[in-house]
Amino acid sequence: DGGITQSPKYLFRKEGQNVTLSCEQNLNHDAMYWYRQDPGQGLRLIYYSQIVNDFQKGDIAEGYSVSREKKESFPLTVTSAQKNPTAFYLCASSLSGAYNEQFFGPGTRLTVL
Amino acid sequence: RKEVEQDPGPFNVPEGATVAFNCTYSNSASQSFFWYRQDCRKEPKLLMSVYSSGNEDGRFTAQLNRASQYISLLIRDSKLSDSATYLCVVRVSGGYNKLIFGAGTRLAVHP
Numbered sequence: 363d364g365g366i367t368q369s370p371k372y373l374f375r376k377e378g379q380n381v382t383l384s385c386e387q388n389l390n391h392d393a394m395y396w397y398r399q400d401p402g403q404g405l406r407l408i409y410y411s412q413i414v415n416d417f418q419k420g421d422i423a424e425g426y427s428v429s430r431e432k433k434e435s436f437p438l439t440v441t442s443a444q445k446n447p448t449a450f451y452l453c454a455s456s457l458s459g460a461y462n463e464q465f466f467g468p469g470t471r472l473t474v475l
Numbered sequence: 476r477k478e479v480e481q482d483p484g485p486f487n488v489p490e491g492a493t494v495a496f497n498c499t500y501s502n503s504a505s506q507s508f509f510w511y512r513q514d515c516r517k518e519p520k521l522l523m524s525v526y527s528s529g530n531e532d533g534r535f536t537a538q539l540n541r542a543s544q545y546i547s548l549l550i551r552d553s554k555l556s557d558s559a560t561y562l563c564v565v566r567v568s569g570g571y572n573k574l575i576f577g578a579g580t581r582l583a584v585h586p
Binding site: 397402404405406418450452460462464467469 | 479483517520562568570572575577
């Protein structure tokens with residue numbers, strides 16, 4: 363089955379700890395994205411990558427870091443510098459180019475205590 | 476001002492009702508328009524694209540008015556399974572596949 367997987371589904375961390383969220387896709391998509399969703403707000407782009415070994419900041423990159431060492435994988439690290447990390451994190455992927463549908467993973471709900 | 480604005484709802488309607496959602500966007504570089512559906516605590520999924528001439532997919536009809544920067548979604552003969560949050564999404568020019576999401580309109584269909 364082709365698709366996008368994110369793990370874990372729920373994650374709890376103590377304040378001040380870094381945490382890495384996993385995103386894997388087997389759709390052979392070049393482009394991958396990380397979004398954050400908060401109650402009452404639309405999805406906001408954190409980082410995106412259009413090709414392996416390259417990534418760009420989105421609208422709210424502060425306090426986050428990513429890597430893209432493999433086409434299939436785009437992990438997101440939420441660092442202690444992120445002021446309000448509790449949120450629903452969604453990973454997406456698409457074919458390269460500006461007009462292709464983005465497919466979303468099931469999301470990771472991060473709660474920082 | 477948000478780039479994509481929607482009435483958050485909730486819209487509470489009986490089964491069989493017709494319901495309409497509206498959305499306005501402010502970015503003049505907006506190129507493409509979509510409605511996504513998001514179930515509670517799940518990921519968004521593409522419901523339909525919105526074309527200038529208007530388009531229909533079964534019980535769903537989408538309209539775009541570029542002059543007024545306004546998008547609509549009409550759902551006819553509502554089903555219980557239509558209960559979800561509907562996200563208005565705009566693709567803007569910028570060299571990559573950049574999507575701007577509205578906060579969503581919640582629909583609750585009751586028996």
